Amino acid sequence: MQDAQGVGWSRETHLSAELLESVRGLNNRFLDLAAAQSGRSSSGEWSESIPVGLSAAVSAQIAPLSAAQKAAAANCPYALFDLRFRDDGHWRTRFGDAGRWSVADSAPVHADRLDFVRLALFFAWHVASAGKVAAQLLLGMHEGTVAAFRTASIDCLPALAATEAVHLTARWNDCPAYWGALADAAARPNAAGLRKIQLYGLQLAAAARLT
Secondary structure, three states: HHHHHHHHHHHHOOOOHHHHHHHHHHHHHHHHHHHHHHHEOOOOOOOOOOOOOOOOOHHHHHHHOOOOOOOOHHHHOOEEOOOOOOOOHHHHHHHHHOOOOOOHHOOOHHHHHHHHHHHHHHHHHHHHHHEEEEEHHHOOOOHHHHHHHHOOOOOHHHHHHHHHHHOEOOOOOOHHHHHHHHHHOOOOOHHHHHHHHHHHHHHHHHHHHHH
């Protein structure tokens, strides 16, 4: 089912199946972090909270989702996470300061959060290298952010992850209605309803590009 949906998203968004598969995998990992924000895993065990900017109510909706339900929710043709990709000034400054900061300059962060941000930045660098349209559609990047990533060297990314992990948030975290609807639809055996909510995310992404 997911492979078939991935082909459908590829046709609708004109993005490669490989990029969509990668963003789906990152989304799945991010939903695990979002569930951990509530302090409870899908097994019901308590764990260390990892804040990602969602309300406690939304995190509580995500936490009980099964692995299959999270995978279904993650199958979006866009990222469910954000690292200030719309803030091109921030990224020009960060890459401009490369070499002046180190891992020691960063604040301590949860290991799972750091691992995710490291992967997300490598993916962002790869997508930006592929062209600004893909980066804008998948990650909501500003054109200036795309340019900053394209001029960056790959070897600066590990240290950058350590300093930027604090900025990881849920995309559209100011729209709890979207997140609540996504979690609710994923919890129900209704693929059409889930796809409708995921298509709404495309509208949010398009609206953000106009601001």
